[in-house]
Amino acid sequence: MEHWTRAEARAWMRAPAATDDKYARGVVGLVTGSHDYPGAAVLGVEAAHRAGAGMVRHVGPRRVGDLVLARRPETVVQAGRVQAWVLGSGTDPAGRSDALAAVLQEALDEGVPAVVDAGALDLAGTGDGARLLTPHAGELRALLASLGEDGLTRGDVEADPERWARLAATRTGATVLLKGARTLVTDGARVVLVAAPTHWLATAGTGDVLAGVAGAMLAAHADAIARDAGIVVDLGATAAWIHGAAGERASGGGPLVALEVAEQVADVVAGLLA
Ligand SMILES: NC(=O)C1=CN([C@@H]2O[C@H](COP(=O)(O)OP(=O)(O)OC[C@H]3O[C@@H](n4cnc5c(N)ncnc54)[C@H](O)[C@@H]3O)[C@@H](O)[C@H]2O)[C@@H](O)CC1
């Protein structure tokens, strides 16, 4: 098992050059948030901006888009070309509308790299392109059940996270980032461990922030992923490391809120580039 530290994370960061424009830095598109969970969209969008995306698009219900814009007017709330997608945070597959299903499927079929989170995880096996699945243990249990692993409990996954994350990666052909105090990233062959520096991260919305950071990482490296999809493991681990470091800064030893974690991501990136 590989252990991911600051040194490994640094290798995947690049500051913009004079020749870069917003597109060269990577456009992230998010299909996230819903009437029930609008905040997840705001958190993921903020994180994608702070992690260095050249542009952030958000596709979702009008009310969700309005909340995203109220927080981050830089966001483009229209569909368009992207270098990477973030799909599913703040959505519920049980109540998925036909319209949302169509938008998600179209994104998955585009062939660009995608972070597949929360309410889109049941679609993990569909479409083309590199995939980074970001379940917590309960979501991984549900994903494995849909793949035929009946009778598995969340506790089973927590007792042997490496085994179950590897199995999900092998069965789906995706890279799996299993969230927790110790985050595992695996493509079925490599297994990378990212230890969180603070347990105050165990609070609502921090997973939505992680998805936004991961989306920015995939977008920034979309061309390299097309040449070698194996680097999605490195990019997912780097996103988890940045997320942990941002959580440590947001906490300062005490409680944190997810939006502050997203805000701290920019300083963590600056520290890695210094
Ligand atoms: N601000 C927001 O809009 C947020 C939206 N979120 C979204 O919310 C959706 C659901 O995510 P979750 O991971 O919460 O849902 P899950 O359905 O994956 O997990 C909920 C689990 O927690 C258990 N549970 C619920 N309340 C509990 C309690 N009081 N004590 C003990 N166990 C309890 C349930 O039995 C269930 O097993 C996702 O789409 C996610 O992205 C979350 O990220 C939280 C923040």
Ligand SMILES: Nc1ncnc2c1ncn2[C@@H]1O[C@H](COP(=O)(O)OP(=O)(O)O)[C@@H](O)[C@H]1O
């Ligand atoms: N005990 C813990 N210590 C450190 N980090 C944790 C702990 N529990 C969860 N996390 C991290 O917090 C985030 C929670 O994500 P998730 O479960 O999707 O929550 P939410 O859906 O509320 O955003 C993940 O990045 C996970 O790795």
